[in-house]
Every structure is written in C-alpha cells, then in structure tokens.
Amino acid sequence: MSDRGGPVWTIVLAAGGGTRFGGRKQFFDLGGEPLVAHPVRAAWAASDGIVVVLPGDGDSDPDGLATPGVLTVPGGASRAESVRAGLATVPRDAAIIVVTDAAHPLASADLYRRVIAEVRAGADAAVPGLPLTEVVKAVRPEPGPGGTERLVAGASLVRETHRLVQTPHAFRADLLRAVHAGAPEAVEDSAMVTAAGGRIVVVPGEPANIHVTTPDELAMARLLLTHVRQMRSEGEPDEYGTGRVRAVR
Incomplete structure (x- = not known):
C-alpha cells in the first residue's frame, strides 16, 4: 500500500474534442485565460506536481501551462486512455x-484539499457531491416530432440516496494504478474503484463548481x-449564497 503521507499529483484531463460544446472548450477564454488554466492553478495549492493531458493531435495551445512542475502529455481516444496517459507520467x-x-x-x-485529506485519513478515494434539489423522475420519449x-x-424519488458528483476526485495511487491495469474502459475512475471493492467517501461539493458542457454553462462560469x-477586490470573503468559492488566479 502507498505511503499516504507521500507526494500528491493531479491529472487534469483536457484532451476532449468538445463534440457537445461545438469546439475544444478547454481552450476557450474564462476570465482572461484558457479554461484549462483554472483547474491547474487551483490544483497547485494542494499538489506536488501536475500532469495536463492534452489532445493527441497536437492541435492545442498549452500557453500558460508551461510552468515548472506542470507536465503535458497527449491523451488517448477515450477518457480512460487519457487517464492512463497521465498515470504513465505521474x-x-x-x-x-x-x-x-x-x-x-x-x-x-x-475542495482539492478536502478530497485529498480524506484519502490521507484512510479512504481509498474521495469525491465531492451535491444533494439533488429537484425531483428526479424517469422518462421515455413521446412518439412524434418535437422531442x-x-x-x-412509479419512478422513484432519488434525492435521499443520490448525489451529483463533481471533480476533483482523489485516489490512493496504488489502487488507481491497479484498476487501470489491463486497460479497461469506464466512464470514470470511481466506478472502477467501487467495483474493485474500494471505499469511496463523499465530501460536500460546491454549487458554483459547475460542469461546463455547453456555451450557456461557459457563460454562467464567466x-x-x-x-x-x-x-x-472589495475585501469580501469568498463565501456567498452559492457556496464556498475561491477565485482561481
């Protein structure tokens, strides 16, 4: 088992093609710098090193990421392959x-510090999660045009038993490497850790930690x-109605 008092490294996944967004959103402007620069900067406060996984075709602009301790590596055709490209560099x-x-x-x-602290304390992994504040129901398409x-x-209400899971996710390094051995495909890593019997804890997420998948969500992030x-700039604390948020500069 890894010494959990050892170094912390962060893998920032930024290799996607932006199919749903309509372009590679990781390089769109957010507050005067590429979107990907923000998680890199936030992670630096809690990490000993960072690997940024970029598109494998070389058609990317890593300006602002050329910082000592920040490594870049080309990603793969899937998310899991990109994680493994990062793991090979850590x-x-x-x-x-x-x-x-x-x-x-x-x-x-x-938020990075909190998920890391849970793994330091003995968890196999830790993820941030938010309670569901709306009723969640199952649906099926109606016949005909209009969508x-x-x-x-009879669809069940799942607010009590489900959470909206965000990133960052922290893992025991040896376990994350083990579940990726054999190059499996999975939507995200915590599912593989759970399948391997790992103990994953959920820490409170941040409501303002939105998932940018559309241009409208990028506008919200701005x-x-x-x-x-x-x-x-006005000397106010970084806590307000949408949760604890620290600006990433």
Whole structure:
C-alpha cells in the first residue's frame, strides 16, 4: 500500500474534442485565460506536481501551462486512455493521485484539499457531491416530432440516496494504478474503484463548481468568476449564497 503521507499529483484531463460544446472548450477564454488554466492553478495549492493531458493531435495551445512542475502529455481516444496517459507520467512515488477535468474550472483549492485529506485519513478515494434539489423522475420519449417526453409511472424519488458528483476526485495511487491495469474502459475512475471493492467517501461539493458542457454553462462560469473576483477586490470573503468559492488566479 502507498505511503499516504507521500507526494500528491493531479491529472487534469483536457484532451476532449468538445463534440457537445461545438469546439475544444478547454481552450476557450474564462476570465482572461484558457479554461484549462483554472483547474491547474487551483490544483497547485494542494499538489506536488501536475500532469495536463492534452489532445493527441497536437492541435492545442498549452500557453500558460508551461510552468515548472506542470507536465503535458497527449491523451488517448477515450477518457480512460487519457487517464492512463497521465498515470504513465505521474512519478511512481506518488501516494495520492487526484483526477480532475477542465470542464470543472471553478473548483476551489479548498475542495482539492478536502478530497485529498480524506484519502490521507484512510479512504481509498474521495469525491465531492451535491444533494439533488429537484425531483428526479424517469422518462421515455413521446412518439412524434418535437422531442417531448413522458414521465414513467412509479419512478422513484432519488434525492435521499443520490448525489451529483463533481471533480476533483482523489485516489490512493496504488489502487488507481491497479484498476487501470489491463486497460479497461469506464466512464470514470470511481466506478472502477467501487467495483474493485474500494471505499469511496463523499465530501460536500460546491454549487458554483459547475460542469461546463455547453456555451450557456461557459457563460454562467464567466458570470460566477466575475462576481467572485469583484468580491475579492472589495475585501469580501469568498463565501456567498452559492457556496464556498475561491477565485482561481
């Protein structure tokens, strides 16, 4: 088992093609710098080193990432392949590996510290999660044009037992490497750790740590960042109605 008092490395996934967004969102502007620069900067407050996984075709602009301790590596055709590209670059003496993505640019440095602290304390992994504040129902498509859907009768309310999971995720390094041995495919790493019998704890997430998947969500992230920076310039604390947020500069 890894020495959990050892180094912490963060893998920032930024190799996506931006199919849903309509372009590589990781390089779109957010507050005067590329979106991907924000999780890199936040992770620095809690990490000994960072690996940024970029598109494998070389058609990327890593300006602003050329900082001592920040390594870049080309990603793969899938998320799991990109994680493994990052793992191959992380030094073997890393005790804890954090996996995050460019699509969560407003996660605070404190959120990184909290998931890392849980693994230091004995968890196999830790993820941030938010309670569901709306009713969740199962639906099925309605026949005909228009894209309407119909509620499925008897669908259960899952607010009490489910959480919206964000990044960053922290893992015991040896376990994360073990579940990726054999090059499996998975949507995300915590599912593989759970399948391997690992204990994953959930820490409180941050409501402003939005997942940027559409241009509308990027516009929301810009508004949130502008608001936080204004509060900081006025000497206000970084806590407000949407949760604890620290501006990433």
